[in-house]
Amino acid sequence: MANGIVNITRRRDWPLANPWAWLAAGLGLVLWSWLWVVTFGEMSSDYRVVVLALGLLAGSVGVWLRYRDRQSIYLCAWAAPLERIVRRGLGGLFSVIGLGSTGLFIYSMTPGAVGLATAPAFLVFLTLAAPSYYAARRCFQTPTKEGTPREITEEIALAFVALAALCFLSGFALYLGPTPLQDLGATWYSSAGPNWSPPVSELAHDWDTIRMFVRVLGVVCFYAAVLVIVSPGVRRATLSLLFVLHFMGISTACLAAPPAPWLVTQAWVRVFKPYLEFVYLVNAYHFYAPDPNASTHLWFRLIYEDTDGNSHGWWYKVPHVDEQGRIHHTVDLEYVRFLAMTESVAHSATLPPPFLLDNLGQTIPHPLYHRRLQLLPLRVAQPDNVPWPRIPLHPRFSQMQQVSIPTEDSKRRLASFTRFVARKYNIHPEHRDWRFKSVKVYRVLHEIPPVELLVNGIPPNDPQLYLPYFMGNFDSSGELIFEKERKKLKEFGATLERLQQEARVVALDPNKPDTKKKRQALAQSHEALQQEVMAIHAQVARLNVARAASEIDQASRQIANAVLELRQGRDCQDMQKQAYEGIYRALMEISEDPYLYWLLPSLRDTDLDVNSGIKDYCRRHAGDSHWYRSAGTTPAERQWEERLGP
Numbered sequence: 009m010a011n012g013i014v015n016i017t018r019r020r021d022w023p024l025a026n027p028w029a030w031l032a033a034g035l036g037l038v039l040w041s042w043l044w045v046v047t048f049g050e051m052s053s054d055y056r057v058v059v060l061a062l063g064l065l066a067g068s069v070g071v072w073l074r075y076r077d078r079q080s081i082y083l084c085a086w087a088a089p090l091e092r093i094v095r096r097g098l099g100g101l102f103s104v105i106g107l108g109s110t111g112l113f114i115y116s117m118t119p120g121a122v123g124l125a126t127a128p129a130f131l132v133f134l135t136l137a138a139p140s141y142y143a144a145r146r147c148f149q150t151p152t153k154e155g156t157p158r159e160i161t162e163e164i165a166l167a168f169v170a171l172a173a174l175c176f177l178s179g180f181a182l183y184l185g186p187t188p189l190q191d192l193g194a195t196w197y198s199s200a201g202p203n204w205s206p207p208v209s210e211l212a213h214d215w216d217t218i219r220m221f222v223r224v225l226g227v228v229c230f231y232a233a234v235l236v237i238v239s240p241g242v243r244r245a246t247l248s249l250l251f252v253l254h255f256m257g258i259s260t261a262c263l264a265a266p267p268a269p270w271l272v273t274q275a276w277v278r279v280f281k282p283y284l285e286f287v288y289l290v291n292a293y294h295f296y297a298p299d300p301n302a303s304t305h306l307w308f309r310l311i312y313e314d315t316d317g318n319s320h321g322w323w324y325k326v327p328h329v330d331e332q333g334r335i336h337h338t339v340d341l342e343y344v345r346f347l348a349m350t351e352s353v354a355h356s357a358t359l360p361p362p363f364l365l366d367n368l369g370q371t372i373p374h375p376l377y378h379r380r381l382q383l384l385p386l387r388v389a390q391p392d393n394v395p396w397p398r399i400p401l402h403p404r405f406s407q408m409q410q411v412s413i414p415t416e417d418s419k420r421r422l423a424s425f426t427r428f429v430a431r432k433y434n435i436h437p438e439h440r441d442w443r444f445k446s447v448k449v450y451r452v453l454h455e456i457p458p459v460e461l462l463v464n465g466i467p468p469n470d471p472q473l474y475l476p477y478f479m480g481n482f483d484s485s486g487e488l489i490f491e492k493e494r495k496k497l498k499e500f501g502a503t504l505e506r507l508q509q510e511a512r513v514v515a516l517d518p519n520k521p522d523t524k525k526k527r528q529a530l531a532q533s534h535e536a537l538q539q540e541v542m543a544i545h546a547q548v549a550r551l552n553v554a555r556a557a558s559e560i561d562q563a564s565r566q567i568a569n570a571v572l573e574l575r576q577g578r579d580c581q582d583m584q585k586q587a588y589e590g591i592y593r594a595l596m597e598i599s600e601d602p603y604l605y606w607l608l609p610s611l612r613d614t615d616l617d618v619n620s621g622i623k624d625y626c627r628r629h630a631g632d633s634h635w636y637r638s639a640g641t642t643p644a645e646r647q648w649e650e651r652l653g654p
Contacts, residue, residue, distance in 0.1 A: 028082055030070030031170050037063030038174050042181040050184050057215075060181050064222075067174045071229075074167040083163050091159065094166055099147030101169065102234060106140030109133045127279040131253065136231070139246050143237040161236050168233035175226030182215040182222075257284050302453040303347060304354045305329075307476065308429045309450070309630040312442035319445065321631050322436060324429055326350055333469040353418040353425075353451060359408060376411065379602035396602060399625045402475075402609040410607040412451070412477045422449060422479055423486030430484040446489055448630055449479040450608070465618045471610040471637075476626035478603045494600065496544045497560075497591055503537055504588045511581055524577070531574040538567040541591075563590035603629060 024030075041060040045052050074082070083090055109132050115121050116129035147162070235243050257280035263269070264276035284290050308324040327346040328336035337343040363371050373381075385398045402410055414422065426447055436442040453475040457468050466472075481489045510530060541564045566587035570580035608629050614620035627635035 025073065026082055027070040027072075027074035027077075027167060030066050030073060031167060031174075034063045034065070034067030034070060034174055035170070037066060038177050038181060039063075042177055045181055045184065052184065056181065060178055064174060064178060067171045071167045071171050074164050078160055081159055081163065083166070091162075094162055095147050098162060098165055098169070098233070098237065099144045102140045102144035102147065102237070105230065105234065106137050106144060109136040109140070113137075125278065125282065128282050131279065131283070135246065135249060135253070136234075139234045139238055139242060142239070142242045143234045146237055146239070165233040165236045168229045168236065172226040172229035172233070175222045175229060178222045179219045179226075182219050184214055256280065258289060261290055300456065302455045302475070304350045305347075305452040305454060305474075306350050306353070306425065307450040307452055307626075308426070309448040309632070310429070310433055310436075311445045311447065311631070312436050312439070313445045314439070314442050319631065320436075320439075320442065322433070323632075324433060326425075329469075333467070350451075353414060353421050355415045355418050356412045357415045359411060359413060362408075376605075377407070380411075380606055383602055397625070397628050399603065399608060399629065400611070402607055402611070405607070411605050412607075413605045414451075414479065422451075423482070425449075426482040427484070427486040430482070430486075434484070444484060446481050446483055448481050450476040450626055450630070451479050452476045452626075471622050471624055472612055474610060474626075476608050476610075478601065478606060478608055478626075478629065480604055481601060488600070490600070493544060496540070500537065500541060500544070501588060501591050503533075504584060504591065507533055507537070508581065508584045508588070511579070511584060527574045527577060530580075531571050534567050534571045534574065534580075538564055538571070541567060559590045563587040566590065 037059050041056045041063065044056040044059070083094065112124070113126075113129045113133035116124045116126040143165075235246060238246070256275075260272055260276040260280050261284055263272045268276075281290075306326045308326075310322045310324060312320050312322065314320060327343050327350070329343075330336060335343050337346070360374050360376060362374055362377055364374055365371060372378075383396055383398050385400050401407065426449055430444060430447055434444050436444075455473045455475065457466065457470070457473055461470065461473075462468075483489055507530060510526070541560060544560060563586075566583045570583035570587070573580040573583065608626040610622060610624040610626065612620045612622055622637045624632075624635050624637070
């Protein structure tokens with residue numbers, strides 16, 4: 009077999025065959041889309057996405073043309089000095105990539121590396137540092153002869169780098185926040201100082217998945233540029249290492265289901281889980297036989313307000329299954345994907361202890377359990393003034409089994425799902441004049457029916473086999489209703505307690521030389537607190553909680569009176585106490601739902617009787633008027649009226 013260098017020439021052909029013309033066109037289109045966003049911000053038209061897609065397509069065509077043609081040189085035909093600039097630039101870029109992966113791995117082992125795991129950083133270092141070193145060394149070496157295949161590989165690598173730049177710029181073009189730099193955490197963008205925090209845009213989360221996709225695509229293009237430059241031996245070794253690590257990760261996903269060996273569990277949790285979760289190769293390799301768990305559904309009860317101020321609810325369920333068990337999906341694969349998505353919020357955190365110690369060392373019940381147990385149905389009929397319905401506990405489960413607190417990761421996913429549902433159904437499908445108010449979310453476990461139920465004629469989709477856990481009442485931004493206000497009021501209460509202690513110290517010895525200065529400092533602290541209290545008063549007033557707003561207003565007035573008393577050299581402890589009590593009463597008015605994270609069961613009047621009535625306390629809690637189904641009616645009459653999301 010003959011060996012020799014292929015005759016490489018400067019390519020002179022029609023413009024559309026030149027890959028750099030396509031890359032330049034792609035850069036122009038992507039830059040146009042980005043400038044569109046910078047100029048118009050949230051008012052940008054969605055046509056910018058079409059322009060952006062055309063730009064990425066043009067850039068991809070350019071890379072494909074450059075990669076498939078191993079016989080021609082394009083870039084140096086325009087200007088010969090570009091060859092050395094390209095070579096040195098690529099060498100510097102690959103050096104930065106290699107040193108960056110090494111520095112990232114070293115930094116991950118330091119105590120200050122919050123949120124950066126050492127094992128994934130080691131995988132990045134293992135697969136990227138060595139190829140980057142060989143690629144940089146090859147770029148910095150002077151070629152022995154002009155027109156060698158090395159010039160072509162350098163052009164191909166530069167084309168991949170250009171496509172990576174297009175991908176990263178596309179991420180900015182899809183961002184509709186206050187400033188594109190905020191998306192990279194650039195809080196220094198404002199001249200307001202280091203404590204400035206950028207405003208939050210309602211559209212900041214739009215296209216977030218596609219933005220992540222194009223960024224990952226950009227990283228892949230950088231990696232491809234490295235592999236193009238290195239020698240075939242290094243390229244084969246690197247790709248072999250990637251394949252081995254990939255299938256090692258899949259093996260740990262298959263073997264990590266408990267009970268699992270310690271080594272497999274550690275490799276799964278510490279090394280491979282972040283990668284496998286990102287590429288979504290986790291659930292498909294977990295085998296549940298012979299004892300599969302209950303499947304997870306998500307029920308969204310969207311609350312709307314009509315022009316008269318009346319609230320109306322509308323159900324949206326994921327996956328979309330009616331009460332006869334029929335799947336309302338186009339294909340079964342879509343149903344399976346939706347079911348896998350809901351499983352991502354099925355993880356529960358450790359429950360708090362049932363009892364706590366107060367400041368006096370006495371044992372008191374935990375508020376999570378105490379609030380729920382206070383709402384059990386009364387044995388004797390009497391007037392009931394509680395604002396929530398009284399719901400019994402499930403007779404088949406212990407008290408600790410009827411509460412499920414999601415993990416922080418599950419809470420973030422729930423917030424993301426809620427934002428999507430609130431944005432998708434911001435307007436009622438049938439009543440366009442109704443205004444979106446909130447959405448109640450229920451995580452529902454669908455149990456596999458035991459044999460006793462099937463023998464008694466109860467179908468697998470019977471309502472009592474669904475176990476709904478209330479996850480919270482959310483606003484359109486994915487925040488729990490009143491969550492921010494509760495946190496603020498708790499902070500105000502803690503601040504008032506501290507100021508009360510300082511005021512007591514001052515009142516004990518009013519004749520000290522520095523007492524006047526302390527009173528002035530206390531007055532300034534009270535003034536700052538009053539401004540914050542007035543700000544939270546405006547927020548609560550907008551939420552139409554009149555009693556809470558009135559209590560906060562009275563607390564603000566008492567703080568203002570305390571400032572006057574301190575200015576005049578008098579004691580202010582009475583005003584402080586009244587302000588603290590007012591804030592506490594306001595906190596009670598906007599307290600969280602006592603059923604938060606608790607099971608809301610569906611119970612039959614007579615167990616194992618298919619003809620007995622059903623009380624669905626989830627529907628009752630959601631405000632659904634069809635929460636009870638009486639016994640003895642025909643199947644057609646027993647059907648609850650509800651709407652399933654499309």
